[in-house]
Amino acid sequence: MPREKAERIIPLAPLDRLIRKAKVERVSEKAASELGKILEEIGLEIARRAGELSIHSKRKTVTSRDIQLAYNQWKRP
Amino acid sequence: MPREKAERIIPLAPLDRLIRKAKVERVSEKAASELGKILEEIGLEIARRAGELSIHSKRKTVTSRDIQLAYNQWKRP
Numbered sequence: 001m002p003r004e005k006a007e008r009i010i011p012l013a014p015l016d017r018l019i020r021k022a023k024v025e026r027v028s029e030k031a032a033s034e035l036g037k038i039l040e041e042i043g044l045e046i047a048r049r050a051g052e053l054s055i056h057s058k059r060k061t062v063t064s065r066d067i068q069l070a071y072n073q074w075k076r077p
Numbered sequence: 078m079p080r081e082k083a084e085r086i087i088p089l090a091p092l093d094r095l096i097r098k099a100k101v102e103r104v105s106e107k108a109a110s111e112l113g114k115i116l117e118e119i120g121l122e123i124a125r126r127a128g129e130l131s132i133h134s135k136r137k138t139v140t141s142r143d144i145q146l147a148y149n150q151w152k153r154p
Contacts, residue, residue: 009091009098018086018117019139022124024131026138034141035123038148039116040095046112047099054101061103062096064111071115077154 010036046070087113123147 015032047062049070054062092109124139126147131139 009095010087011091014086014088015120018120019124019127019144021086022121022128024124024128024139028138028140030141031127031139031144034144035120038123038144039120042119043092043095043112043116044099046115047096047101050096050108051099051101061105062101062108063105064107067096067108067111067115 008033008036009040012036015039046074049074085110085113086117089113092116123151126151 012029012032015036016027016029019027019032019035046067047070050062050066053066053069054060057066089106089109092113093104093106096104096109096112123144124147127139127143130143130146131137134143
């Protein structure tokens, strides 16, 4: 197994399913892996921001509200 | 099980792991679910664009290059 895959957090099967949901005909395995890399990068950035927001609010638990605000602030141009 | 969860594509465990990678202390289950909702929306949008790019290139298979260009075009402000 390539080294790269061992470090991945989101499994390939759901990523493949996600791409197929867009009604495409065929999906290469590398395409699913590439989407996973991208979504993990975005997810980690949102999680970092959410963690900062929870600390800012003097809480130890990251909540769905932290994730929502982190995402809204991140996606704002 | 709440209806909402049954429709989810990315399982909660890897999402929880992704948030913990940001070195946060605790993560609520709803936070992991919320991040999943966001990443699935983004993933589907990238997949739709990648599908259009593959058709544009007269191919039936979505490749990692399609995913990369779709992401680069999507994230451009």
